[in-house]
Amino acid sequence: MARFFRLFHPALVVLLGCAILANIFMSHYTRDMKAKWVNVPLPPSSLGISSAFLGDRELAFRSSAMALQSFGNETGQVQALKDYNYDHLGKWFDMEDQLNHRSDYVPFLAAYYFGATQDPSQLGPVIAYLRQVGKNPEGEKWRWLGQAVYLARHKMKDNDLALQLAEELADTYRPGMPAWPLQMKAIIASDIGDKDLAYSMMVEMLRTSSESMHPNEVNFMLDYICNTILSPVQKGRDALCKDQ
Structure with a gap:
């Protein structure tokens, strides 16, 4: 060990010792510090x-x-x-x-x-x-x-x-797409109580776009009109609901 220290200038040994002490001090001082999140930049x-x-x-x-x-x-x-x-x-x-x-x-x-x-x-x-x-x-x-x-x-x-x-x-909406993009506004209108708007929109969609829709989608719209938008009395009077 003595031979090892003789190979180095004393100033280097002192510098190394100071670095070690500084490292120990910093580790002790910062051990309770945590990284802080600065939010999304x-x-x-x-x-x-x-x-x-x-x-x-x-x-x-x-x-x-x-x-x-x-x-x-x-x-x-x-x-x-x-x-x-x-x-x-x-x-x-x-x-x-x-x-x-x-x-x-x-x-x-x-x-x-x-x-x-x-x-x-x-x-x-x-x-x-x-x-x-x-x-x-x-x-x-x-x-x-x-x-x-x-x-x-x-x-x-x-x-x-x-x-x-x-x-x-x-x-x-384009032909070949699912029908729900067309139906969404009518469904929302019905949910918030504007039944007349919902009914007119659904009927218009059936009139203009039913040929490009899958039969299941057409059946859904008829069921929604007759059993969700219309009251039982209105349903009984509406020709669309004859078989619903």
Whole structure:
């Protein structure tokens, strides 16, 4: 051991000892400190984050989407969704959409993960994002607009917004799609008590679109008209309900 110390200048030995003591002191001083969550930060621009990945937008999308999923858990603690900054989350959703508007990964996160917040009043940015994505004509993006209707109607309890979204959802309908995007507004109108509007909409859908619908969907609409929208007296007088 003595030979080992003779190989080094005394100043180096003193410096090493000081470093060890400093390390012991810092470990003792910080042992009760915990990492603090600073909430959801503002996102970088899509150009800025893709530049960090040498222009590879897909790699930037995948990396940032994983980071988005992990917000609230990176400090070793689990944060409640109600504590998240949803205005900042909305900006993250928009940035991700600029990087990749075809993927359903971020809409899925927005609808089924961030949409589960304990504070429904926060859902505005989530619904706005799903509303935007749901109007994309590619694939079956309209389903995300349907999820926006659900969040507005059943989570936020905003019937006016739900009706607006349902009308926009109906505009996405194309032959070959399920019929429920057309039916949604009428169902909501019936639920909130506007039976006349619900009836007229259902009848109009049967008149104009029944030929492109599956027979089961037509049967559902007839059953809904006769057994949900109409009263028993009205049902008995309506020709549509003859066999219901």
